[in-house]
Amino acid sequence: MHKHCAESDSTVEYCGIRELGTRFYMWVFGHPVVEEEELSVGEVEEKVYWAGDEGFRAGHSTIFNTITLNQAVLDPLDDRITNYVFLHEYGHTTVPWPLRMLFYAVWLTTVVGIFGAVFVVLTAIAEFLIGQSSLVAVAGRVVGTLIGAFLFGFVGYTFVRADELWADYVALQNLGVEEFKAIHEERESRDRDVSLLLKIHFWLSYPKPETVIRISEYRD
Ligand SMILES: [Zn+2]
Numbered sequence: 729m730h731k732h733c734a735e736s737d738s739t740v741e742y743c744g745i746r747e748l749g750t751r752f753y754m755w756v757f758g759h760p761v762v763e764e765e766e767l768s769v770g771e772v773e774e775k776v777y778w779a780g781d782e783g784f785r786a787g788h789s790t791i792f793n794t795i796t797l798n799q800a801v802l803d804p805l806d807d808r809i810t811n812y813v814f815l816h817e818y819g820h821t822t823v824p825w826p827l828r829m830l831f832y833a834v835w836l837t838t839v840v841g842i843f844g845a846v847f848v849v850l851t852a853i854a855e856f857l858i859g860q861s862s863l864v865a866v867a868g869r870v871v872g873t874l875i876g877a878f879l880f881g882f883v884g885y886t887f888v889r890a891d892e893l894w895a896d897y898v899a900l901q902n903l904g905v906e907e908f909k910a911i912h913e914e915r916e917s918r919d920r921d922v923s924l925l926l927k928i929h930f931w932l933s934y935p936k937p938e939t940v941i942r943i944s945e946y947r948d
Pocket of ligand 1: 895
C-alpha cells in the first residue's frame with residue numbers, strides 16, 4: 729500500500745526524496761510544478777503535483793511513483809475528467825517498483841533502438857547515393873534494419889499497452905463502468921482534432937475502453 733507522508737521519520741525522508749525527485753524531473757522536462765494538492769477520489773487519496781503549462785499531456789506518473797497533473801489542460805474541463813486522469817495515473821503508481829523500472833528500461837531501449845535504426849537507414853542510403861555501396865547491399869541493410877526496428881517497437885509498445893491497460897483498469901475499478909464509459913466518450917470527442925502523429929501514438933498506446941470493460945467483467 730502507499731505510504732502517507734509524515735507517518736514516521738523514515739517515510740518523511742522517503743517522501744522528501746520523492747518530492748524533490750518529482751520536482752526536478754518535471755523541471756528537466758520543462759513542466760515545472762506550480763502547486764501540490766492532496767487529492768481524493770472515492771477510496772483513493774494521493775498527493776498530486778500540478779504543472780501549470782500548456783502541453784498535450786493531462787497527467788503523468790513519474791519514475792518516483794508520483795502523480796502529476798496539468799492545470800492548463802484540466803482546469804477548463806469537467807472535474808470528472810480530472811478524477812479519471814488522477815485515477816488512471818494512480819493506477820500506474822500501483823505497479824510494483826521493479827516492474828516499473830523494467831518497463832522504463834524496455835521503453836528506453838526501444839526509443840534508442842528506433843533512433844539507431846533511422847540512423848543506419850539514412851547512412852545506407854547516403855552510401856548508395858555517393859556510389860559507395862551497391863543497391864542490393866543497401867536494400868539488404870535497410871530491410872534488415874526495418875525488421876529489427878519493427879520488432880523493437882512491437883516489444884516496447886506491448887509493454888506500454890500492458891501498463892496503460894492496467895492503469896485504466898484501476899481507474900474503472902474506482903469509477904464504475906457507467907462513469908468510465910461516459911468519461912471516455914467525452915475524451916474521444918475532444919481528441920478528434922489532435923495531430924496525426926499523436927493519434928497514432930494514442931492508437932498504439934491505449935487500449936480501447938471496451939477492452940478494459942470486458943477484462944473487468946471477466947475478472948469479476
Ligand atoms: Zn497512462
